Amino acid sequence: MGEPSPQLVDEVVGRFFDQGIEVVVGIGGGSVLDAAKAIAGLLPHGNTVLDHLEDVGKGLPYSGPSLPFIAVPTTAGTGSEATKNAVLSLHGSDGYKKSFRHDSLVAHTAIIDPLLLEGCPSELIAAQGMDAFTQLLESFVSLRANPLTDALAWSGLQAVSEGFLAAYAGGDGHEARRGRAAMAYAALLSGITLAQVGLGSVHGLAQPLGSLFPVPHGAACGTTVAAATAVNIQALRQREAQNPALNKYAQVGRLLSDRQGLDEAAACDALVEVLNRWTDSMQLPSLSRFGVAEKDIPAIVAASRNNSMKTNPVQLSDEEVAAIVRQRL
Numbered sequence: 001m002g003e004p005s006p007q008l009v010d011e012v013v014g015r016f017f018d019q020g021i022e023v024v025v026g027i028g029g030g031s032v033l034d035a036a037k038a039i040a041g042l043l044p045h046g047n048t049v050l051d052h053l054e055d056v057g058k059g060l061p062y063s064g065p066s067l068p069f070i071a072v073p074t075t076a077g078t079g080s081e082a083t084k085n086a087v088l089s090l091h092g093s094d095g096y097k098k099s100f101r102h103d104s105l106v107a108h109t110a111i112i113d114p115l116l117l118e119g120c121p122s123e124l125i126a127a128q129g130m131d132a133f134t135q136l137l138e139s140f141v142s143l144r145a146n147p148l149t150d151a152l153a154w155s156g157l158q159a160v161s162e163g164f165l166a167a168y169a170g171g172d173g174h175e176a177r178r179g180r181a182a183m184a185y186a187a188l189l190s191g192i193t194l195a196q197v198g199l200g201s202v203h204g205l206a207q208p209l210g211s212l213f214p215v216p217h218g219a220a221c222g223t224t225v226a227a228a229t230a231v232n233i234q235a236l237r238q239r240e241a242q243n244p245a246l247n248k249y250a251q252v253g254r255l256l257s258d259r260q261g262l263d264e265a266a267a268c269d270a271l272v273e274v275l276n277r278w279t280d281s282m283q284l285p286s287l288s289r290f291g292v293a294e295k296d297i298p299a300i301v302a303a304s305r306n307n308s309m310k311t312n313p314v315q316l317s318d319e320e321v322a323a324i325v326r327q328r329l
């Protein structure tokens with residue numbers, strides 16, 4: 001249950017270190033895949049994951065090898081089946097969400113089968129789908145975006161546009177099945193693109209929201225992406241009107257609103273409109289439901305200046321980051 005902790009990984013590694021395990025299979029959502037990925041990485045070595053955990057660990061270099069890891073996602077969201085890091089969390093006031101990261105941790109095989117999404121509850125389809133969408137959008141406008149990742153991100157965004165609402169509506173009809181297949185594909189692509197070019201302010205914020213408060217990753221992304229996109233667009237208009245991210249936001253706005261003729265400004269507004277509509281219609285939870293209050297905003301903003309924030313298309317002020325959180329309290 002919940003997001004994996006370093007203790008969980010260490011316990012499993014300790015139990016199976018000398019048992020001759022040859023392969024690790026992770027079947028589940030992003031938390032399960034991340035736990036399995038870290039366990040596969042450490043089983044040949046038997047040491048604690050805290051030796052290698054970014055920022056909070058001992059900083060010892062990890063050089064592999066990992067056991068072969070087979071990733072079988074049963075949600076369409078995190079894209080963990082395509083990334084080289086396992087996110088581990090410690091909850092509470094001194095909590096953190098940090099990665100164990102290495103090229104050799106990438107799954108040996110990923111089995112992407114939309115049939116596995118059939119039992120997934122609609123609120124998970126919503127939050128996880130918003131995470132996959134956010135990962136695609138943030139990679140698309142990332143400061144490190146390149147034509148190859150743009151092509152993959154765009155293909156994923158098209159799949160979200162075609163399949164998200166049908167997947168959320170659920171059932172076993174043709175549309176719902178096609179929707180789930182589209183979202184499984186989109187989630188996989190989002191993992192590929194984020195691993196190449198990074199993310200943005202939504203994921204910058206998701207880290208403290210998930211460690212200081214019990215906000216699940218998908219909910220953190222899903223509930224803030226509309227507000228964060230609006231803030232990015234406003235900041236770009238004010239300070240960097242020539243930044244190519246504005247044109248990219250407009251392309252996504254035309255895609256999601258299905259209004260091809262919109263000019264850049266109207267298309268950016270249409271993107272925010274669609275995201276606000278999704279947030280409302282899929283009932284993404286407000287942050288106050290997880291105990292976040294106005295007084296917590298400075299600590300959240302201070303802890304949001306991580307790697308993801310560094311590839312946000314425009315540098316945001318503390319006030320702008322605070323405004324994103326405040327809108328979703």
Ligand SMILES: [Zn+2]
Pocket residue numbers: 078131132135203217221
């Ligand atoms: Zn994410």
